[in-house]
Amino acid sequence: MFSFFRRDRDPSPDIISHEDLAQLCKDGACVIIDVREPAEFANGRVPGARNMPLSQFNPETLPRDQDVILICQAGGRSARALAACKSAGLTQVRHYKPGTGGWIAKGGQVER
DSSP states (O other), rough: TTOOOOOOSSSSSTTTOHHHHHHHHHTTTTEEESOOHHHHHHTOOOOTTTEOOOGGOOOGSSSSSSSSSEOOOSSSHHHHHHHHHHHTOOOOEOOTTTTHHHHHTTTTTOOO
């Protein structure tokens, strides 16, 4: 999984670039988990994202047969969720460090 990602875009293999996330969204090739609270999620999200608030986050409920991208507003909560995933032994999980704010700033569309 995550075989096409270019590691030269970011030094951390746990972080996905904007370009790679945009391509995955276009292809429908991953599961996007938004770890913001429901009210934040309702105000706008990356298309196709599912809500799993950090306050209730359980890495054991994530799909193991698909690539998973974690996102929040600015990267802090998704980084914490990623750490929980790593502790649970999940390897097919990355996070989008700029968050939905960064997604929007780079021209990414949101759905409500």
